[in-house]
Amino acid sequence: MGFDKIIHEPARLRIMMVLAGVAEADFNFLLTTLELTRGNLSRHVEKLEGAGYVEIKKVFIGKIPNTSYRITKDGKGALSRYWKSIDExxxxxQF
Amino acid sequence: MGFDKIIHEPARLRIMMVLAGVAEADFNFLLTTLELTRGNLSRHVEKLEGAGYVEIKKVFIGKIPNTSYRITKDGKGALSRYWKSIDExxxxxQF
DNA sequence: GACTTTTGGTTTGCAACGCAAACAGATTTG
DNA sequence: CAAATCTGTTTGCGTTGCAAACCAAAAGTC
Known part of the structure; x- marks a missing residue:
């Protein structure tokens, strides 16, 4: 009946769609491709992690911190179920 | 970028989809086909009216009040734009 | 080497929202 | 005439998304 609320939020849906098509993406890549503010990206991605839909990996590249994300199996499943429920x-x- | 927030809410999207396929529907019809609570149906439909997407018509059938709804032209336009943005x-x- | 700016994010504050429960007003039933 | 039913509306509250503020480290700049 209701949609998966975690995914239904537009920013998060778009994050999930990007992550679904890519092995892994870092903060700045998502930031520029999705045109979100840093604050919002941070919070949304945190929420997706809380749901177990994405994994967060923090490393240093040289001296610069770098945070990257990848979608989990659960995340892929939830995303595909989400689209099914939209289709329903x-x-x-008749649109 | 973002979706039309008025329509994006699942209950309202479903209300709009039903109204789009029918000349007019009354409160109880929507209530039973969509399985919402009365309170929620009332509020969502009020919000759709506020956006100009739905018209509300109140009459008496015998002695019983009856509220019915129909989608407006604006509502149809917004709904079809909504689905376009979903498709995007x-x-x-799948690039 | 002390500033300012930039980079890479996180945290905070608040207005808006969806939901369920309470309410209201009229009618029918027992 | 009290209780239950019908048809909705209003209220209260916990949650949320958003922007702005914040923070820490690095890199320029003078």
Whole structure:
């Protein structure tokens, strides 16, 4: 009935879609491709981690901290279920 | 970028999809087909009216009050734009 | 070597929101 | 005439998304 609230939020849906198509993406890549603010990206990605949909990996590249993300198996499953539920609602009408 | 927040809420999206496929629907019809609580249906439909997406018509059928709804032209436009924006995000996946 | 700026993020504050429960007003039933 | 039903609306509250503030380290700049 309801959609997965974690994924349904537009910013997070877009994060998930990008992560689904890529082995791994770092903070700045997501920041520039999705045009979010740093604060929002941080919080959304944290929420996705809390749900077990993405993994966060922090390393140093030289002296610079670098945070990168990858989608988990759970995340992929949830994302595909999400699209299924969207399709169901869409079939309610003729659009 | 973001979706139309009025429509993006699942309950409202489903209300819109039902109304899009029907000349007009009353409160109880929506209540039973969508399985919402009365309170939630009332509030969501009020919000859709506030956005100009739905018209509300109140009449008496005999002695019983009856509230019915129909989607407006604006509402249809917004709904179809909504699905377009969903499709755009979906295409982020299979490049 | 002391500033300012930039980089890479996290935390905080707040207004808006969705949800369930309470409420209201009229009607029917026992 | 009290209780239950019907048709909705309003209220209260916990959650959330967003922007702005913050922080720490690195890199320029003078």
């Amino acid at each position: 609602v869409r079939r309610l009408g | 995000v979906r295409r982020l996946g």
